[in-house]
Amino acid sequence: MPRESRLLMLNAEAVAAVLQPNDVLEAVRRAFVLHSEAQGRVFPVIREKLSTGGVFGIKAGDVQAEGLLGFKAAGFWPSNRQLGGEPHQATVMLVDPATGRPVCIIDGNAITTARTGAAGAIGLQQLARADSRRLCVFGTGVQARVQVDFALRVLPQLDSLSYVSVDRQRDDGFERHVAGRLPVACAADADSAVARSDVVITATPGGGPLFAAAALKPGTHVNCVGADTRGKRELPDGVLERVRLVVDDRVQSRQIGESQWAPDTPCIEIGDLLTGKARLERTPDDVTVFDLTGLALQDLTVARLIHEKARDGGLGIEIPWPW
Incomplete structure (x- = not known):
């Protein structure tokens, strides 16, 4: 019946x-x-x-x-x-x-938009330096905007935002989205923008490296959002080998995330930091990366x-x- x-x-x-x-x-x-x-x-x-x-x-x-x-x-x-x-x-x-x-x-x-923004925020809470003030965002679309929203929610001390658009031109819609919350400027040079920043968020389609490895200065934290498929990446060669890497899932990161380009890189899962199974004592000069591939x-x-x-x-x- x-x-x-x-x-x-x-x-x-x-x-x-x-x-x-x-x-x-x-x-x-x-x-x-x-x-x-x-x-x-x-x-x-x-x-x-x-x-x-x-x-x-x-x-x-x-x-x-x-x-x-x-x-x-x-x-x-x-x-x-x-x-x-x-x-x-x-x-x-x-x-x-x-x-x-x-x-x-x-x-x-x-x-998808909100949970990815929230995941990025948790990465910032766990890994970004407490005195981080300068934020750089790659991308100007929906995900870049929600990453900024959540970053300001968990790092209210941020006082400047530079963004790198695909054509290096101003994006009026993106600037209106953050207007009144902190000063914002379109960056003409990606490497210079990264070098000046305490926190970098990459929220692009993952079509290739976005900046030179040498641009990352000691103490910077990077949230990588765009690599979620085989062949995608946002980080250049030479970065993962010198950072302290945290991932949402070790297997997924190696299959479809940034770790597919350096699969032997040691990493910690973000959940293990939250539960205390793992610890990451950040020194002021450590470069940290959180690779978000997205968990079911x-x-x-x-x-x-x-x-x-x-x-x-x-x-x-x-x-x-x-x-």
Whole structure:
């Protein structure tokens, strides 16, 4: 006999109504802790190029003790810009681990953006020098902007921002986004901008090295966001060999992150820093790097948060899903 069940569908508007930065920070922190404690599993990542010019991927995982199971299907379709749409596309599905039936389908674009920004913020909290004041950002798109938002949330002492756009020209939209929060300037020379900075965030499509290795001065911290596929990179040769490297997941970093270019580089997982399994005593001259490849657990803990808030608030569209 068919069993009665219902499926909740949450579009971008519903997600935006319940997504709050502090909640996302806590959910992402929880994901890293679960990963460190081996309570949350991260399944092998699917990430493949398509004949259409896009890249399609699936990140899945579970937390058996908490009844959390699901995946995010996502990727990058650059031709969407010609249609007036967002190139990054993502959909998250939460699944009942007892039956395999879908529980909730969520527009994942805002989840991906916010959880990556929150992950970057946690990296800054753990690794950036406490006296960091000068921020340099590569990129001016959605992810670059959210990285700045979260950086200012956790490093309120930052007092200047330089940014490097793809064409080295001013981006009025980016400047309006940060206007009134700190002085901002477009950098004509990437190496000079890096050399003057305490914190560097690279949030680009990962098409190649963004600056010279010699530009990184002692004491700098770098958050690398863009390398999430085989062949992508943002750091130049010679950097990983002289830094203290922290990653969200050791295997993923070597497969699709910056570590694919120097796989023997010793590293620490960020979750192990949060749980105390590992320690990193930063000296003033250490150069530190946090490589963010994105964990399925981040998507799932944030999606669970959204699902619970939307359900309690009566948001979304619920449809019969009998079986």
